[in-house]
Amino acid sequence: MAKTRKLGNKVSRLTTQQIREKAQLFRIKLSEFGICENFQYIDIAKVIDTLNTMDIISMEIVEDSKLSKEYAVTAPDQNKILIRESVYNNACNGVPRDRFTIAHEIGHLLLHRGIIQIFACSEFISNHSYEEDAEWQADMFASELLIDCNQLDNIKTVKDIADKFVVSLECAGYAYKKLTREKFL
Template identity: 35%
Template sequence: MSGYSIKVPPESRHAIREAASIVRLTLEKKQGSSSLYLPIIEMLEFTLPKLDNEFNFEVLPKSVMQSNHGLTIPEQKTIMLREDVYERALDGCGRDRMTAAHELGHYILHSNLEITLARTNEELRPFEDSEWQANCFGGEILMPYTKKDLLKGKAPQEIADLCGVSLEAATYQSKFFR
């Protein structure tokens, strides 16, 4: 997707958390690993294609992607990352890892929807906003509630280091571990 908020069927944080948990467990089981740090790029490149043979993961140059860091085209079962974002995510940059997880959120949550790109001036409620849902999924898959006992009480910087996310993302997500 493109960063534009699109009205989608409502999903609660709890429902998105459950979806992220199932996806994470499935990917971990297929890869044979269950550490706190989820290797999101490796999951997109190697693990997800083994689970869904129609899935496409593409890394495209900035000249093609332009200002888009990532795009998901659910009807084509495709996630695209801009090359510089991909490289930084591979190097462990939290913000770029979150971009990859966010795009996976669009893929998982919005693949079976008939979405029209009719943008509206109406104020979307967060749980009906495609971008909020994908951000929520990204946070939940990279800093899972299922591992809250390992994360609760830790400073946001420690969560960021353990989970490979930005300090901003860790600070926000840590509110949900209480």
């Protein structure tokens, strides 16, 4: 029986490999749209701006006070993301944590489309598997999108990952452990 822990909403099960494949397909689409040519650094603000301009998603930048408890909120059934103004501005300036937040919200849209729920960074007690957890899946998608497992040349440390892909040391550390376990490193 699964151990009780704080998780997000329960959704259909997705494995790391399934999420990795979805992130890689998304990178290919970004390239086809001319949004992203270099997968070492994904300009996530440009990605979300372009998707919004092309009417592929609906994005709204809101005053921080409007989302006082969340950095961003996604409604997959409405194909909409609300993002705190400070998070958006920081992502535009390459701040790793905020880049991850926006990639995470894009993950909700792509992975949880058709689900009538609003996804925000809230936690509650649940017994479902982490592979059935919306927040884990969106985190995994963000990590896989921002850290391309096919571009790990010369990566030897956690800091190498953080520097090369412009992610936080926390994100890089998690990715390093996962990629080492999976024999990518």
